[in-house]
Amino acid sequence: DQQVKQNSPSLSVQEGRISILNCDYTNSMFDYFLWYKKYPAEGPTFLISISSIKDKNEDGRFTVFLNKSAKHLSLHIVPSQPGDSAVYFCAASTGTDKLIFGTGTRLQVFP
Amino acid sequence: DAGVTQSPTHLIKTRGQQVTLRCSPKSGHDTVSWYQQALGQGPQFIFQYYEEEERQRGNFPDRFSGHQFPNYSSELNVNALLLGDSALYLCASSWGQGDGYGYTFGSGTRLTVV
Numbered sequence: 001d002q003q004v005k006q007n008s009p010s011l012s013v014q015e016g017r018i019s020i021l022n023c024d025y026t027n028s029m030f031d032y033f034l035w036y037k038k039y040p041a042e043g044p045t046f047l048i049s050i051s052s053i054k055d056k057n058e059d060g061r062f063t064v065f066l067n068k069s070a071k072h073l074s075l076h077i078v079p080s081q082p083g084d085s086a087v088y089f090c091a092a093s094t095g096t097d098k099l100i101f102g103t104g105t106r107l108q109v110f111p
Numbered sequence: 112d113a114g115v116t117q118s119p120t121h122l123i124k125t126r127g128q129q130v131t132l133r134c135s136p137k138s139g140h141d142t143v144s145w146y147q148q149a150l151g152q153g154p155q156f157i158f159q160y161y162e163e164e165e166r167q168r169g170n171f172p173d174r175f176s177g178h179q180f181p182n183y184s185s186e187l188n189v190n191a192l193l194l195g196d197s198a199l200y201l202c203a204s205s206w207g208q209g210d211g212y213g214y215t216f217g218s219g220t221r222l223t224v225v
Binding site for chain 1: 115144146151152153154155156159167169201203214215216217218219
């Protein structure tokens with residue numbers, strides 16, 4: 001049972017444009033959502049998070065939107081840069097519980 | 112400041128053997144969580160250790176066991192290895208209960224079972 005889903009395995013975006021990565025979840029008990037970025041041969045690094053009491057959180061070029069009624073969240077990267085090329089994982093938790101990860105989306109930003 | 116250190120980085124084992132993976136948490140962190148990332152999948156939670164005890168466990172068989180030492184470092188042991196155990200094993204450390212926000216991941220140990 002995949003509680004967190006990232007239906008797009010890959011995304012290719014031109015440098016300077018917006019990248020939008022999507023994530024859907026099924027467990028309504030999730031109250032905290034995170035995005036991680038992973039480069040090859042490195043562990044995932046925390047990017048941005050959002051609590052279920054909010055619908056938007058912004059940090060520089062990165063913005064996460066949460067739509068609880070649709071059980072959907074998205075990560076917007078504006079403007080996209082070649083250094084953003086990586087695998088992005090969406091994760092969810094029930095606060096003090098373990099993280100449940102999606103399968104990841106590979107983002108490629110080309111010049 | 113050293114982050115999370117995992118050893119070894121790569122490992123090849125034969126089916127049926129046993130393996131031990133090691134993790135040193137980030138300085139100041141007292142909680143260690145282990146994840147398995149199979150090819151093309153996201154990391155899956157194995158278990159979490161706090162105060163030298165297993166606090167939470169994911170849906171993994173008893174062949175997977177762990178330990179946390181007084182210095183907060185941790186080991187992951189897998190017995191009777193199966194081909195399906197081939198994966199990247201990630202260790203994440205945090206302080207306190209670890210809601211994921213304060214997680215720091217290591218670079219992982221790539222285990223190949225042949």
